[in-house]
Amino acid sequence: QVQLVQSGAEVKKPGASVKVSCKASGYSFTSYDINWVRQATGQGLEWMGWMNPDSGNTGYEQKFQGRVTMTRNTSISAAYMELSSLTSEDSAVYYCARGRGAGRLPRGSDYWGQGTLVTVS
């Protein structure tokens, strides 16, 4: 079955960076985009960007441009999201989610990781 398993909770100081991992299984990792979404406590969902694991191409929400980097390691079917220059406003749960399949029409994000809590304090 399709699974996305994320790394554990992180506590970071302001100004630091955090790197969250997302390990995929149960499907061909390079055949589907990975989206990253975050959610501050008690708030709504915020889309951060996408990555194509096959090409490495990325697209970032303008708000995060210059501060976010999405990468992958295809040999272990893992995606990564690194966010730098952290402030307290970045404290949130960060989710990875499977996106568009190669050669397919987009269908939103059909499988999600369990979330990674990042606390900036």
Add this chain to the structure above:
Amino acid sequence: EIVLTQSPGTLSLSPGERATLSCRASQSVRSDYLAWYQQKPGRAPRLLIYGASNRATAIPDRFSGSGSGTDFTLTISRLEPEDFAMYYCQQYGDSPRGFTFGPGTKVDIK
């Protein structure tokens, strides 16, 4: 960037009742690339509807989506106890500028 507005903010209903949730876009959503998600506290979102009206895998048929262009609706025909949750719409047609979410509608028990 496309901005999504959801209404109402909170919907208070009883089990068995019909729920109608609205999602309005600031400009037309390309190819009706509009999805609906359900989220329960402490859990990841769950895809319900994609392409405005297509149910995702294993989603019960009491959930239905409709609409096009800038106005979209999620209908839950008869609320089950497990349906009380937050619901978000998302447009994913505005690549590369962004796949924005609406602010959400909370469906709670009356």
